[in-house]
Amino acid sequence: MIVCMTKPAASQDAERPESLTIAVLTFRRPDDLDAVLPQLVEQARTTAPLGIASRVLVVDNDPEGSARDQVARLAADAGDVTVAYSHEAEPGIAAARNRALDDSGDSDLLVFIDDDERPSASWLVDLVQLMLAEGVAATVGPVISEYSITPDPWIVAGRFFDRRRLPTGTEVDVAATNNLLLDLRAIRALRLGFDRSLGTIGRSDTVFTRTIVQNGGRMLWCDEAVVTDVVPPHRLTRQWVVQRAFSSGNGWSLTSLLLTRHIGFGARLALRVRLTAKGVVRLAGGLARVALGTVARSLGQRARGVRTMARGAGMVTGAWGHRYQEYRRS
Numbered sequence: 001m002i003v004c005m006t007k008p009a010a011s012q013d014a015e016r017p018e019s020l021t022i023a024v025l026t027f028r029r030p031d032d033l034d035a036v037l038p039q040l041v042e043q044a045r046t047t048a049p050l051g052i053a054s055r056v057l058v059v060d061n062d063p064e065g066s067a068r069d070q071v072a073r074l075a076a077d078a079g080d081v082t083v084a085y086s087h088e089a090e091p092g093i094a095a096a097r098n099r100a101l102d103d104s105g106d107s108d109l110l111v112f113i114d115d116d117e118r119p120s121a122s123w124l125v126d127l128v129q130l131m132l133a134e135g136v137a138a139t140v141g142p143v144i145s146e147y148s149i150t151p152d153p154w155i156v157a158g159r160f161f162d163r164r165r166l167p168t169g170t171e172v173d174v175a176a177t178n179n180l181l182l183d184l185r186a187i188r189a190l191r192l193g194f195d196r197s198l199g200t201i202g203r204s205d206t207v208f209t210r211t212i213v214q215n216g217g218r219m220l221w222c223d224e225a226v227v228t229d230v231v232p233p234h235r236l237t238r239q240w241v242v243q244r245a246f247s248s249g250n251g252w253s254l255t256s257l258l259l260t261r262h263i264g265f266g267a268r269l270a271l272r273v274r275l276t277a278k279g280v281v282r283l284a285g286g287l288a289r290v291a292l293g294t295v296a297r298s299l300g301q302r303a304r305g306v307r308t309m310a311r312g313a314g315m316v317t318g319a320w321g322h323r324y325q326e327y328r329r330s
Contacts, residue, residue, distance in 0.1 A: 016132070017108035017183070020047055020054040022124070023100035025093065026115040027061045030070055032230075036115055037074045037083065043124045044081045050128060055082035057103060061096040063089045092199020093327055097177060097208075101184075101193060110184050112177035117143065117227040126225035127181040130168065137186040137217030138209065140175040141225030142166075151236045158303025160241040161231060166221040173213045177205040179227045186217055195258065200328045203251035207258055214259070243326075245307045249279065249314025250324040257319075275319035282312025 022040050026033055037056065044054035056078070060067040065087045075083035088099035097112070104110045111127060113119060127139045145161035155161070166172070192211060198204040213219060234240065253275045260271060286308030293301025314324065 017052055017185075019107045020044075020052050020109040020111065020124075020128070021057050021100075021104040021107040022054060023057045023059060023104070023110060023112050024115050025059045025061060025096045025100065025112070026067055027096075028066055029115050030067070032115040033058070033067060033070055033074070036113075036118060037071070038077075039119055040113070041078045041081045041083065043119055046122070046125045047128060050125070050132070052109070052128065054124070055084060055107075057084045057086060057100060059086045059088055059096045059099050059103070061088050061091065061093070063091065065089075090196075090199075092196065093202065094194040094196045094199040094204035097194040097204065098196070101187070104184060108184055109181060110187075111181040112179070113227060114178045114229070116230050116232070117178060118230065120224075120226040120228070123179075123225050123227060124181075126222050130220055130222045130225075131181060131183065134169075134218070134220055136220050137183050137212055138175065138219040139181045139222045139225070140172060140219060141179040141222045141227065143176075143179055143227055143229050145229045145231050147231050147236060149233050149236060151231075152238060154238060154299060154303050155236060155241055157300035158241070158307050159300075160245070160303075160307060161229075165223060168221060168223045170221040172219050172221050173210060174206055175209045175219055177208075178229070179225065180205070180209070186212070190215055190217075198254075198258075200325045201251065201254065201323050202247065202326045203255050206251060206255045210255065210259055242306060242310045243324075245310035246314040247324045247326045249282070249311035249316075250318040250322065251314070251326075253279070253315045253318025254323060272319045276316050279312040279315030279319065282308050282315065284312075286310075286312060 022044060024036060024040060040056045044056055047054045058067060058071045068085055068087065071083065071085040086099055086103045088096045100110065111124060127141060131139045142165050143163050192208065194204040195207050198207065209219060256275060257268065257271065260268060286305045289305030289308060290302050293305055
């Protein structure tokens, strides 16, 4: 999957891009597709003044291909914008991401967005303009959460759905694919894809983007390119958010080990020990925060302490090979 390059995988010397694919991955979410596809069609039109022709690609990860007819209906109403349908029957988000890469055809650029997200008006143009100005391999924007129901105050106090915000132009070394623009010319030069072994675990985008940076590619933050994540009711439970924090820590350790799979046994053992130590520190710090919050009667301190403990526990288990199957299907 990973091929080391002798030169940085940046795009400063590449010709100006002329084509772009907007990829939205979906799995049995017809209501979300009905909501987001018309918005993505409008986004595709916004790049024309930049000399870039954009199209929309829906990657359906349902083995039964349940979104096919729905996409065909929506495509018929898209006017001058192409809306393409692609079916990836292999379960797992990594396989669906790879299908998006494979079916982007000759596009120069590829942007990922989730089907349960809604882009801001200038989302795509903001990502593209920063890439054009700086000649980087990728640009990434922020995701803010909007709750579908009133959440438990404990979840809000714990800031479980708060995500990072950075000044535009900040270099980052890791990103998710829920708001990520890629220069496919740089990605093809790396011969890089998403690790299918992480299909039901998640974090294949972590490995993917960290590999870009390890090979000399640059990723820049674009704080204006906002997408809104619509959080469904089943994710607004204490159990779900704590498991998600555990999964995040578990995935970080697993991907750190995957990225160093070619180093010697001793070096890998040392990495496992370092990851374990960092996880233990988080466990201890989280426990202390829970205790402090209990004494001070602070809901936020208690909730954030639990979140920190869960992430630390995930880091420890991941350091020694446990794989939490976040995207396992029953």
